[in-house]
Amino acid sequence: MQTEEAPSSHRHSINSCLEMPLFRAPGKHGGVKAGPRRKRNKEWMGSCRKTDEDGSVLSLTRLCLLSLAENMKEVWVKDYADNYLDHFSFRYIMGPFNLLPGELVEDLTLLLGSRRQMSRAALHLLLVPQLRGLSLEKCPGLVNSALCAHIAARCQALWSLDLSAAQQLSSKVLSETLGCLPVLRSLSLAGTPCDRCVIRTIAQRCRFLRHLDISRCHLLSPAALLPLGGGASFSPSSCPSRSPGCPSTSPSVSSSSPPAPLSPLPLCSLLALDIDFGEQEGDPVAAAAYLLLSLPYLERVAMEGLAQACCLIQEKQFGQTEEFTSREGVPQLWDLWRERKSKDSLRKKREGAVAGDEDEEERTLWEGYGSENEEETSRDEGLSRPQAEEKSREGVLLSDERLILRLKDVKGLSCDSLGSLSRACPDLCSISVNIDDGEDTRGRSQGSLLAAGLQACSGQLQSLTVHYPGPLVELLPVLQVAGSSLVSLTLEGVQTSPHTPLLEVIKACPGLRDLHISAEPPSTPQEAEDEEENQREERDLPQLPHLCSLTLNFSYEHSQMKPVMSWMSLKKVLKCLLAGSPLLEKISLVSLPCPLNCVLQDVLSVLDLDLNLFAEATDSPPMPLARLQRIDMLRTDVEMITVKSIMQRSKRLKNVDVSYCWQISNLEVVDCKMSSKVKVVWL
Known part of the structure; x- marks a missing residue:
């Protein structure tokens, strides 16, 4: 192992450099000992014949990363x-991973x-200099102040950084780290403990x-x-912005200079729920x-009060915010x-008037937003600035013009003011709404209010998420x-x-690719149904x-081993979804209140029949469950013989979770694991 040392006054500091060759001769200092050649790993050789998550054959690059x-x-x-x-602190490590593209x-970081x-x-x-994206979301426990110092020193060209759930960091460490990453996108x-600083x-x-x-x-x-948004002026010295070793990317400002106003960031996405x-x-x-x-x-x-803010902007009721803006300066x-x-x-x-690239033109147009001299417009009209402001204010007040926002994906909404949001944002395609159970002052249900609010989005909304503690039937008009x-x-x-x-929900959304329902099970049992009537309906x-992902999860009492079978007609819905959705890849069916x-x-029997009918056909449609990659069936009455049948017919299947399934024994699970490469989870 060779190290490139800094000057004597800074030896073994963060400015030193460690060199790790990709291959080394046998010897001391951590070298690989000479000895008999290791046997080939049979498990690794077997993985060469495996497929990726989408069913495709693993590429050479993917095999090398594995x-x-x-x-x-x-x-x-x-x-x-x-x-x-734990012996040295190196600013850079010159080793095998420096030879790889960023x-x-x-990809290797995400894989690990x-x-x-x-x-x-x-x-x-x-942590190599060529790294452009670093996601530590899967291992937040490893993120501490020492690691952040390495990120700030080695990865100053990062475009993307994810430190989600890293609660060990202080506000000061976060500020110093981000101050060294000026090109983040x-x-x-x-x-995290992110604060105002x-x-x-x-x-x-x-x-x-x-x-x-x-x-x-x-x-x-x-x-x-x-x-x-460039609103709060502050002195650059009011908060730590960079570590001592980070280069400055902004002009130096003396501590005696007045607070510097900032122009807005070019943010396209801002998620700030639950603050x-x-x-x-x-x-x-x-x-x-x-x-x-x-x-x-x-x-x-994604912000609290978003719909009300759009209503405020559309109605130009800015007097309500004067106390807030004055207080915050x-x-x-x-x-x-x-x-x-x-x-x-x-x-x-x-x-x-000008042809050309729209994005480049718009960027030039908005450059320096918020810091232009408004006297230039007043001078063109021959008016002083106060006169121009008054004239402009009067003209706008008499105008019916409305400000059009670019929002396409919004979260954290409530039913009130949803209509104003739709009018202010004509390009909306994704909405997440939280609604309370009950009625408004006019006696209308929350579902009716939501349906009226979404009327303007009819025909263009692709994704809808509704958090509602009331009956599902009230959401049918929506x-x-x-x-x-809807796609999701x-x-x-x-x-x-x-x-x-x-x-009826399924009929109303024929183009769904993702359907996720988390519900409370029925509190009353279902009466027996007429078998002939059921057969006619089926x-x-x-x-x-087009459905690719299906989730039907019901809440349950932890003290109950088995869910109460109170919704027998749900079997018909399940059969409809499983047999009529040949593109399904992920299924989650948890604590179902029916067998x-x-x-x-029944679905497997239909699949066997279809396979026999289309065995010699070259243009046969995809079969049910043929593309399945993962299926979770926690707290259901599924049996191991059924699980094995699914494994045999779903060649892409990789994960099966049958935890707390009372019809399955530990012996059956052990036998299944030995005879199949599918990962089976059972508790």
């Missing part, structure tokens, strides 16, 4: 951990994280940031987000309105609205309004009964031919 992941712990990581990890190092094989030593070796600090550092130092996730950061108030509510009740709405007006590129937003929302409208008008004129264009539907917390029209069941084993047996 080989690196398998051997990394016993070779490079062991050598580094035994000889260097994309491959990123997903397999739970990442370690502190492995991370040290993988994407940053996730969800669930960190946001100020981001606003000052990460000037190219496009995506920011600060959800579940409980030290943040809505007002703390204002620097993202502190602020000092007063109206703070979330006022902060959301400020950010919507000051960040012109926003397309994806930011421009009045009326001024922001007028400036935004002026920018929009100018952009439309230039788009009509799906009849917006379901025709998620219903959480809904209540069911034996008469819940689940088949002939005309709806289908979801599942008989449904799967």
